[in-house]
Amino acid sequence: xxxxxxxxxxxxxxxxxxxxxxxxxxxxxxxxxxxxxxxxxxxxxxxxxxxxxxxxxxxxxxxxxxxxxxxxxxxxxxxxxxxxxxxxxxxxxxxxxxxxxxxxxxxxxx
Amino acid sequence: xxxxxxxxxxxxxxxxxxxxxxxxxxxxxxxxxxxxxxxxxxxxxxxxxxxxxxxxxxxxxxxxxxxxxxxxxxxxxxxxxxxxxxxxxxxxxxxxxxxxxxxxxxxxxxxxxxxxxxxxxxxxxxxxxxxxxxxxxxxxxxxxxxxxxxxxxxxxxxxxxxxxxxxxxxxxxxxxxxxxxxxxxxxxxxxxxxxxxxxxxxxxxxxxxxxxxxxxxxxxxxxxxxxxxxxxxxxxxxxxxxxxxxxxxxxxxxxxxxxxxxxxxxxxxxxxxxxxxxxxxxxxxxxxxxxxxxxxxxxxxxxxxxxxxxxxxxxxxxxxxxxxxxxxxxxxxxxxxxxxxxxxxxxxxxxxxxxxxxxxxxxxxxxxxxxxxxxxxxxxxxxxxxxxxxxxxxxxxxxxxxxxxxxxxxxxxxxxxxxxxxxxxxxxxxxxxxxxxxxxxxxxxxxxxxxxxxxxxxxxxxxxxxxxxxxxxxxxxxxxxxxxxxxxxxxxxxxxxxxxxxxxxxxxxxxxxxxxxxxxxxxxxxxxxxxxxxxxxxxxxxxxxxxxxxxxxxxxxxxxxxxxxxxxxxxxxxxxxxxxxxxxxxxxxxxxxxxxxxxxxxxxxxxxxxxxxxxxxxxxxxxxxxxxxxxxxxxxxxxxxxxxxxxxxxxxxxxxxxxxxxxxxxxxxxxxxxxxxxxxxxxxxxxxxxxxxxxxxxxxxxxxxxxxxxxxxxxxxxxxxxxxxxxxxxxxxxxxxxxxxxxxxxxxxxxxxxxxxxxxxxxxxxxxxxxxxxxxxxxxxxxxxxxxxxxxxxxxxxxxxxxxxxxxxxxxxxxxxxxxxxxxxxxxxxxxxxxxxxxxxxxxxxxxxxxxxxxxxxxxxxxxxxxxxxxxxxxxxxxxxxxxx
Numbered sequence: 004x005x006x007x008x009x010x011x012x013x014x015x016x017x018x019x020x021x022x023x024x025x026x027x028x029x030x031x032x033x034x035x036x037x038x039x040x041x042x043x044x045x046x047x048x049x050x051x052x053x054x055x056x057x058x059x060x061x062x063x064x065x066x067x068x069x070x071x072x073x074x075x076x077x078x079x080x081x082x083x084x085x086x087x088x089x090x091x092x093x094x095x096x097x098x099x100x101x102x103x104x105x106x107x108x109x110x111x112x113x
Numbered sequence: 114x115x116x117x118x119x120x121x122x123x124x125x126x127x128x129x130x131x132x133x134x135x136x137x138x139x140x141x142x143x144x145x146x147x148x149x150x151x152x153x154x155x156x157x158x159x160x161x162x163x164x165x166x167x168x169x170x171x172x173x174x175x176x177x178x179x180x181x182x183x184x185x186x187x188x189x190x191x192x193x194x195x196x197x198x199x200x201x202x203x204x205x206x207x208x209x210x211x212x213x214x215x216x217x218x219x220x221x222x223x224x225x226x227x228x229x230x231x232x233x234x235x236x237x238x239x240x241x242x243x244x245x246x247x248x249x250x251x252x253x254x255x256x257x258x259x260x261x262x263x264x265x266x267x268x269x270x271x272x273x274x275x276x277x278x279x280x281x282x283x284x285x286x287x288x289x290x291x292x293x294x295x296x297x298x299x300x301x302x303x304x305x306x307x308x309x310x311x312x313x314x315x316x317x318x319x320x321x322x323x324x325x326x327x328x329x330x331x332x333x334x335x336x337x338x339x340x341x342x343x344x345x346x347x348x349x350x351x352x353x354x355x356x357x358x359x360x361x362x363x364x365x366x367x368x369x370x371x372x373x374x375x376x377x378x379x380x381x382x383x384x385x386x387x388x389x390x391x392x393x394x395x396x397x398x399x400x401x402x403x404x405x406x407x408x409x410x411x412x413x414x415x416x417x418x419x420x421x422x423x424x425x426x427x428x429x430x431x432x433x434x435x436x437x438x439x440x441x442x443x444x445x446x447x448x449x450x451x452x453x454x455x456x457x458x459x460x461x462x463x464x465x466x467x468x469x470x471x472x473x474x475x476x477x478x479x480x481x482x483x484x485x486x487x488x489x490x491x492x493x494x495x496x497x498x499x500x501x502x503x504x505x506x507x508x509x510x511x512x513x514x515x516x517x518x519x520x521x522x523x524x525x526x527x528x529x530x531x532x533x534x535x536x537x538x539x540x541x542x543x544x545x546x547x548x549x550x551x552x553x554x555x556x557x558x559x560x561x562x563x564x565x566x567x568x569x570x571x572x573x574x575x576x577x578x579x580x581x582x583x584x585x586x587x588x589x590x591x592x593x594x595x596x597x598x599x600x601x602x603x604x605x606x607x608x609x610x611x612x613x614x615x616x617x618x619x620x621x622x623x624x625x626x627x628x629x630x631x632x633x634x635x636x637x638x639x640x641x642x643x644x645x646x647x648x649x650x651x652x653x654x655x656x657x658x659x660x661x662x663x664x665x666x667x668x669x670x671x672x673x674x675x676x677x678x679x680x681x682x683x684x685x686x687x688x689x690x691x692x693x694x695x696x697x698x699x700x701x702x703x704x705x706x707x708x709x710x711x712x713x714x715x716x717x718x719x720x721x722x723x724x725x726x727x728x729x730x731x732x733x734x735x736x737x738x739x740x741x742x743x744x745x746x747x748x749x750x751x752x753x754x755x756x757x758x759x760x761x762x763x764x765x766x767x768x769x770x771x772x773x774x775x776x777x778x779x780x781x782x783x784x785x786x787x788x789x790x791x792x793x794x795x796x797x798x799x800x801x802x803x804x805x806x807x808x809x810x811x812x813x814x815x816x817x818x819x820x821x822x823x824x825x826x827x828x829x830x831x832x833x834x835x836x837x838x839x840x841x842x843x844x845x846x847x848x849x850x851x852x853x854x855x856x857x858x859x860x861x862x863x864x865x866x867x868x869x870x871x872x873x874x875x876x877x878x879x880x881x882x883x884x885x886x887x888x889x890x891x892x893x894x895x896x897x898x899x900x901x902x903x904x905x906x907x908x909x910x911x912x913x914x915x916x917x918x919x920x921x922x923x924x925x926x927x928x929x930x931x932x933x934x935x936x937x938x939x940x941x942x943x944x945x946x947x948x949x950x951x952x953x954x955x956x957x958x959x960x961x962x963x964x965x966x967x968x969x970x971x972x973x974x975x976x977x978x979x980x981x982x983x984x985x986x987x988x989x990x991x992x993x994x995x996x997x998x
Contacts, residue, residue, distance in 0.1 A: 030140075030143070030144075031143075032144045036151075049169070051175060051176050051179060052179075054137075054140070054141070054176055054179070054180040055179040058180050073143070075147075075150070077146065080136070080139075080143070
């Protein structure tokens with residue numbers, strides 16, 4: 004199992020969570036699974052940082068949580084994006100692209 | 114303390130801690146189950162799957178902790194910890210905690226009590242409907258003798274007609290009448306008002322009703338409304354009084370209602386009646402004359418009308434009146450103004466209350482500085498504990514918060530105790546405030562006051578705790594680096610403590626100066642030559658009933674018999690009757706004075722207060738005759754009209770010429786009654802000891818038989834025992850005639866000083882408290898310095914330094930703080946003096962003698978406070994001192 008994720012920047016984790024939730028409401032475990040699957044096992048979220056990140060985003064008002072039924076009929080807490088969260092996602096996606104492009108340019112120069 | 118803990122628990126409950134914990138737990142368990150299922154699906158055994166799931170989560174509790182901290186209620190939990198820890202620490206040193214709490218309780222208690230006065234009197238809304246719309250109208254006259262000119266009936270009618278700014282204008286004056294039908298004949302003060310008075314103020318009757326326009330028609334059946342205080346006092350709050358018929362001014366009066374407890378303003382009226390029921394006000398001449406100015410006017414601003422707009426409206430009406438009736442108004446400077454009712458009602462109390470409030474705030478500031486000083490000293494001895502906690506990983510912010518929590522808890526305990534202090538002080542303070550304002554009914558320890566106390570407590574805690582806390586947390590790093598054992602905060606705190614002590618000295622200086630100035634002022638007032646001799650004079654107010662003494666002859670007869678019989682009482686040296694007497698609080702009649710042969714119609718007349726009095730009145734009051742003679746028994750009815758002038762008036766009218774034999778007329782009556790000036794007497798401070806005497810004219814009682822006045826008896830010894838005998842005489846002459854207020858002139862004089870004396874007493878008490886706290890603080894600073902320098906002192910003594918040199922070195926530290934404090938305080942006192950200036954009599958707010966004496970006193974007391982701990986330094990044994998460290 005890949006471990007590059009250990010050094011995931013905090014802001015990056017937030018961005019990944021927001022992106023995942025943009026597809027629809029999801030519970031904590033589902034979010035972690037989804038990030039791992041989509042990144043083809045490159046990014047693995049340690050749950051120790053997942054839940055603090057979720058709670059922080061909830062405090063900031065980017066996401067809200069409701070209790071609902073999971074796919075295997077257990078009570079689970081589902082998170083979904085708020086309007087503020089959508090704006091934050093757009094903002095951070097853009098700045099991430101800028102950042103990545105800048106890093107890329109630096110790496111390309113010899 | 115358990116209350117506090119319960120309080121914190123409540124706060125936690127508020128944040129639904131339990132629910133959040135349970136949710137967190139459930140969420141993580143769900144996660145574990147899902148993960149385990151996933152692992153199971155990938156082929157792990159059940160046991161292995163659960164182990165892996167847990168491993169991946171990184172430990173249940175650690176994850177929970179991280180999640181909690183992200184959530185924020187972590188902060189609250191830390192507060193709970195801080196509080197618990199602080200309570201433990203404080204319990205461990207009960208002496209220190211007790212001293213601090215007590216000092217804070219005194220400081221915060223005094224503030225709570227003063228704030229309840231300021232709030233009740235100055236800030237609280239008046240208990241009327243939309244009270245901010247209410248105004249009082251005043252007429253100002255460039256040279257009026259009294260502060261305000263009242264209105265005449267036609268004045269008011271014109272104002273009603275010619276202004277648009279008011280939704281209502283109401284008339285008011287107050288008189289004393291005799292009321293029959295209660296337990297005994299009673300002298301009652303009666304507010305006489307237009308029917309709309311209570312409508313304008315916006316007050317409904319508590320029982321029955323207030324006046325209707327029908328009640329105020331000429332010839333209507335007279336009706337009365339009781340004030341709440343009088344109803345309780347004289348009728349025991351009996352609701353059956355409504356509907357009763359009582360006898361007054363020879364007419365039956367029906368009681369139609371009782372008022373709620375509104376402020377006893379403008380006067381302490383027992384009863385209220387409509388203008389039609391007042392024999393004085395319903396007189397046709399009174400109604401028609403523009404110059405009979407005896408009435409106050411209250412108004413309610415119309416919807417949306419500003420005060421400025423109302424003033425313009427009044428000014429326009431005023432101009433029209435002056436143009437239309439030029440003969441009826443003094444020329445020049447005559448104007449009508451409106452003042453908000455609240456400002457009017459509290460005008461006298463305002464400067465005193467703000468001054469005292471500023472004073473107690475300063476006292477609290479001193480207490481804060483002192484508590485800060487105590488905490489610094491204690492930190493020095495707690496250094497090891499603080500350093501240890503720092504070494505164990507407590508962050509600097511956390512330590513700072515911990516120390517602040519301690520001082521806020523102390524301050525809140527002090528505030529709680531302070532409420533008790535305030536409750537104990539409040540009754541005395543209400544009695545004090547009643548000398549300035551009718552609003553004392555509105556003073557209470559209500560929610561606002563308690564909120565103020567809470568805020569004061571928290572602010573005090575933060576203020577007194579922040580300096581030591583910052584010092585300590587800054588010192589920690591240094592202490593640890595130095596290898597432990599150091600006392601955090603010690604290095605910088607010596608200077609800081611000196612600064613704090615200096616600050617206390619400065620504020621104390623300021624307070625002592627204001628106390629000193631008011632003391633000098635009271636001294637001056639007590640020593641002031643009032644122009645009369647109050648010793649052994651008894652004054653009994655005997656106002657004759659309008660209904661029974663209609664003619665001058667009836668009044669003369671009563672006066673003559675009364676004086677004859679009073680003169681023969683044992684011990685009486687002189688007996689006289691006068692329409693009023695100095696400092697009786699009622700004032701005199703005011704009239705313009707013309708000089709025969711010099712009068713031009715329309716010219717401004719010098720105004721003078723006039724009295725009607727029997728022969729010997731000057732002897733009874735001990736007023737000095739400067740020229741000519743006083744009033745004599747020969748000045749009777751039918752004899753040539755005479756007048757005696759006060760010094761100031763004689764000077765104003767005649768300058769260097771001899772006034773004796775010249776003729777003057779008082780008032781605007783036509784044709785004028787010319788009176789020959791037969792004497793000039795010394796000026797008398799009639800209205801108040803701190804007011805200039807003003808102009809005075811005395812007329813013979815027999816020639817102007819007053820209906821209201823007082824019997825004045827000068828006796829060989831203390832005259833109070835004469836009261837019963839005089840009452841018997843009055844009852845004998847006329848059983849329906851009550852005796853009103855009875856007091857000695859000495860009492861009247863003392864009462865006129867009661868308010869400034871109480872203010873001085875309070876200021877002095879606060880200043881003394883400040884001084885005591887400061888001296889303790891100062892002594893502490895020096896003692897601290899000695900303790901810190903034990904080793905240095907030991908070395909210096911071992912090297913042969915004399916005791917004197919050591920003493921001087923130690924004292925220098927304390928006295929430097931005193932010196933700086935005095936200089937800063939002197940500068941600050943100039944500011945406070947500005948607040949004080951209006952309350953001072955005969956002493957400038959920058960009086961150098963007061964400043965000098967206070968400075969000397971402060972330095973002397975401070976030197977003493979420093980000397981005691983400093984002696985400890987010189988008593989050191991060098992060998993012991995060297996071994997001590």
